[in-house]
Amino acid sequence: MNLVSCSVVSNHEVSAGNFLITLQVPRSFARPQPGQFVHLRVGEDIEPLLRRPYSLEGFTERGALRAVRVYFSVVGRGSGVLARQEKGTKLDLIGPLGIGFTPRPRRVPILVAGGRGVAPLLFLSRRLRERKRPYVFLFGARSRTDLYGVREIRGGRLHLATDDGSIGYEGSVLDLLEREWTGARHTPLTAEIFTCGPHGLLHAISDFARERGIRCEASLEGPMACGVGACRGCPVPLLPGPDSGRYPAMCVEGPVMDATIVDWARLP
Ligand SMILES: Cc1cc2nc3c(=O)[nH]c(=O)nc-3n(C[C@H](O)[C@H](O)[C@H](O)COP(=O)(O)OP(=O)(O)OC[C@H]3O[C@@H](n4cnc5c(N)ncnc54)[C@H](O)[C@@H]3O)c2cc1C
Ligand code: FES
Structure with missing residues (x-):
């Protein structure tokens, strides 16, 4: 520790x-x-x-x-x-x-941020830029004043969405992701998703990724107590599958996890 x-x-x-x-x-x-x-x-x-x-x-x-x-x-x-x-x-x-994001070589990282969830993705985008890796940044928020850090996003392709239409696309960042995926002709072998934001959004993005076989990592933000794996106070429920019945501790096996195996409906 x-x-x-x-x-x-x-x-x-x-x-x-x-x-x-x-x-x-x-x-x-x-x-x-x-x-x-x-x-x-x-x-x-x-x-x-x-x-x-x-x-x-x-x-x-x-x-x-x-x-x-x-x-x-x-x-x-x-x-x-x-x-x-x-x-x-x-x-x-x-x-x-905890565990951070793990971008794979030779895949285009698509960063999808919802509101305050932009924080760890800004950090990731700077690292990608340092490594001269191209990336796509999709950022959605309620209004333009909630789009913290947009001027920091350089070296990647940026698209914005706001609920009130005050800047960028009027609607959800999930719509931007759908447009990006089909418009740029990404495939699960050429691109992957990194996301952070409200759990409702992460749930929708993980469904999107699972249905298409896309690798997708999300940063979770559930309640925590000890933060170091000692109290078992941050269990993450998983969907039925090879890992079902196991409750990884968000603080040590996350907060960044494979979003497609998380049972978002049962996450506190
Ligand atoms: C790995 C991780 C990373 C996080 N990163 C950020 C970040 O970058 N910026 C940020 O603003 N917040 C982040 N959070 C959430 C942050 O920890 C909580 O907002 C904070 O602990 C709330 O403390 P509080 O005493 O102000 O609120 P409380 O009085 O404890 O709670 C107020 C409200 O916030 C909710 N809440 C409390 N703890 C959490 C939590 N851990 N996650 C989600 N909701 C919570 C409660 O249910 C309640 O509705 C992160 C959480 C985790 C687990
Ligand atoms: S917060 Fe104690 S085990 Fe995760």
Whole structure:
């Protein structure tokens, strides 16, 4: 277990209720893979006691300085406390944790983000760009103000969708995926999907992928307690098949998992 202290470099609200926090971490924090997460103590006080899991939006390394970024929404007590942490505050975190995305060589990665789920996919897109790999980024949100990070997406082909039509296609990012798949003539041997977003969207994308035999990895965001495989508090139900009856722990066998075997209807 890699517990490290960290300090807040910056923390600001990028859109209503959504924050970007940058945390300086020591050299003992291993270079993370996109899709991995940290289990973060959100404040200096004893309460809230439990850490909160957050995917990494990015990781930077300049000389001896290392920093991680987390893009988060205020949804309850813990995230509310995190939003109030100011520059210089000392926190700690465990990480990097879990399994990240695993793009295969010679396949076009199609990244499909829903709302706040864009965070780990932005990280993945930067890694792909560093490796000069072409990719497609499909990003859907309620409105244009929820499209965090679009200007960061470079080196790939980007398509946007909004529910209110304020920018890009008016409708679901799933429609964009259907259009991309047929329009660009991808096949399961030439392309694969990486996705993160609300579970309803991930469920629909995994059905899309399973029906067509497409490899599809999703980053799950269920409730977690220990974050390191000790409490059995984050079981992922699987569909009938070779693995049915097994409940992999989301924190150690995920959060990135084969989306086509997850039983989304039974996921908490
Ligand atoms: C691997 C992983 C990565 C995540 N990455 C991000 C991220 O990049 N950005 C981000 O904003 N959030 C992310 N989350 C969700 C984040 O952990 C929760 O929003 C946070 O723990 C809520 O804490 P809270 O005390 O503010 O809310 P609580 O008061 O605990 O709960 C408020 C509401 O949020 C729901 N909730 C609580 N915990 C979770 C959870 N783990 N997942 C989904 N819903 C939850 C509750 O059911 C409730 O409706 C991630 C979760 C996981 C497991
Ligand atoms: S949160 Fe404890 S086993 Fe996953």
